[in-house]
Amino acid sequence: MEAKLSRRDLLKIMGVSGVALGASSLAATPSEAKSTLSPNIAIIGAGLGGISLSARLIKDLPNAKITLFDADPILYYQPGFTLIAAGIYNKQDTSYKKEDLIHDKVKWIKENVTKVDPEAKTLTTTSNQTHQYDYLVIATGTTYEFDKVKGLDEETIQDPNYNITTIYTADGAVKAQKMFEKIEKSNGGKILFAEPNTAIKCGGANKKIYFLLEDRLSSQNIKDKFDMHLYAGGGAMLSSPIHAKMIEQFFISRNMPYSMRNVLVEIDKDKKMATFEKLMPYSENGVSKVAKETFQKPFDYLFVIPRMTTSSFISDSGLAITKGDVAGHWVDVDQYTLQHKKYPHIFAIGDCAGIPKGKTGASIRKQYPVIAENIIAHLNNKPLQAKFDGYTACPLLTRYGKAVMVEFDYKGAAPSLPCFGATRESWLNWFVKIYLMKPMVMNGMIYARA
Numbered sequence: 338m339e340a341k342l343s344r345r346d347l348l349k350i351m352g353v354s355g356v357a358l359g360a361s362s363l364a365a366t367p368s369e370a371k372s373t374l375s376p377n378i379a380i381i382g383a384g385l386g387g388i389s390l391s392a393r394l395i396k397d398l399p400n401a402k403i404t405l406f407d408a409d410p411i412l413y414y415q416p417g418f419t420l421i422a423a424g425i426y427n428k429q430d431t432s433y434k435k436e437d438l439i440h441d442k443v444k445w446i447k448e449n450v451t452k453v454d455p456e457a458k459t460l461t462t463t464s465n466q467t468h469q470y471d472y473l474v475i476a477t478g479t480t481y482e483f484d485k486v487k488g489l490d491e492e493t494i495q496d497p498n499y500n501i502t503t504i505y506t507a508d509g510a511v512k513a514q515k516m517f518e519k520i521e522k523s524n525g526g527k528i529l530f531a532e533p534n535t536a537i538k539c540g541g542a543n544k545k546i547y548f549l550l551e552d553r554l555s556s557q558n559i560k561d562k563f564d565m566h567l568y569a570g571g572g573a574m575l576s577s578p579i580h581a582k583m584i585e586q587f588f589i590s591r592n593m594p595y596s597m598r599n600v601l602v603e604i605d606k607d608k609k610m611a612t613f614e615k616l617m618p619y620s621e622n623g624v625s626k627v628a629k630e631t632f633q634k635p636f637d638y639l640f641v642i643p644r645m646t647t648s649s650f651i652s653d654s655g656l657a658i659t660k661g662d663v664a665g666h667w668v669d670v671d672q673y674t675l676q677h678k679k680y681p682h683i684f685a686i687g688d689c690a691g692i693p694k695g696k697t698g699a700s701i702r703k704q705y706p707v708i709a710e711n712i713i714a715h716l717n718n719k720p721l722q723a724k725f726d727g728y729t730a731c732p733l734l735t736r737y738g739k740a741v742m743v744e745f746d747y748k749g750a751a752p753s754l755p756c757f758g759a760t761r762e763s764w765l766n767w768f769v770k771i772y773l774m775k776p777m778v779m780n781g782m783i784y785a786r787a
């Protein structure tokens with residue numbers, strides 16, 4: 338049974354999302370300056386993390402010199418890509434000009450960074466210009482490695498002649514919406530969903546697409562015409578055990594087939610054939626090993642999550658994790674302070690950070706105040722007291738009109754409000770995702786108001 342939304346709970350939601358409701362008077366008031374010092378702070382990447390942090394630093398360190406480095410003029414509200422596929426948003430609903438979002442006091446150099454010298458505290462841009470910094474924040478996000486699957490590339494995602502797409506790009510999400518419509522009008526077919534076994538942001542994204550498509554087909558009584566299957570590369574549906582089990586139960590109860598530890602390695606676009614490797618981990622003489630078995634599956638429609646990495650200059654500059662799984666160039670920072678483990682003047686925010694959790698926009702909301710406070714503490718030769726607790730959130734759309742507010746941190750499930758529930762499927766969670774979250778982010782968080 339769903340818990341009723343109390344007046345107090347509603348007021349709490351409205352309080353944390355006043356800007357989402359279009360009431361500027363409810364927005365958080367600007368914080369007072371926390372330091373009069375004037376460090377030179379460079380931020381590599383003008384995505385959600387970089388812009389939000391720059392706005393916070395302008396408030397907390399008004400005398401600081403803040404510089405953003407990023408060549409891309411457009412910021413996409415990426416959580417909206419699922420809603421594009423679902424037919425609720427269009428591409429324009431998720432596209433923003435960065436020049437309208439970046440604070441006037443922040444200098445924006447419209448170039449990417451190719452190298453960092455952490456000893457000299459310098460960075461080099463694509464025009465071979467060198468810039469000095471006192472503090473550096475890496476906020477490069479992720480890039481997609483479509484070509485890690487043989488026969489796949491980003492051109493395929495954009496090509497209307499192939500029923501292959503992803504919801505991790507705006508154009509891919511638009512194509513997914515068209516594929517949904519095409520599937521509904523077809524006489525049936527084989528629909529595959531494929532996920533890698535490496536670190537990705539928003540691990541629930543492909544499940545949402547599967548859920549929503551299944552709901553659309555079921556509501557029209559045509560689900561039996563289709564053979565749908567999720568091939569997930571990892572050993573669990575999510576890194577949060579309680580939510581992983583919840584998703585499995587949804588899949589079982591709704592007769593939605595899935596397989597774990599199956600990685601897409603090749604596609605034949607013209608023959609519509611997908612090749613997978615089944616991963617079978619085992620231990621021999623105390624050594625962990627993985628046996629692999631290759632198999633093929635035909636498809637009529639394919640939804641893919643690409644392998645993800647971040648900027649290669651991070652590894653080239655000696656700033657990446659070098660132990661364990663080094664693929665991805667993830668920045669080697671402390672999971673709590675977000676400070677680099679070797680270079681104390683360097684921090685990382687968002688998807689590029691090499692930490693166990695925190696590859697969602699909601700994580701950035703918790704991270705940028707931590708970094709701002711810790712930079713100020715370091716400036717004043719004080720211990721870094723601010724800590725990121727691993728908070729990760731994903732409104733998991735389970736049906737049209739229903740969602741689960743998936744929230745967890747380093748310790749486990751962490752629901753922010755009792756009315757959300759840890760595993761509760763409800764209309765309220767759908768309402769928050771559809772109507773509140775984008776304004777909260779794009780009218781509040783991006784300006785460090787939320």
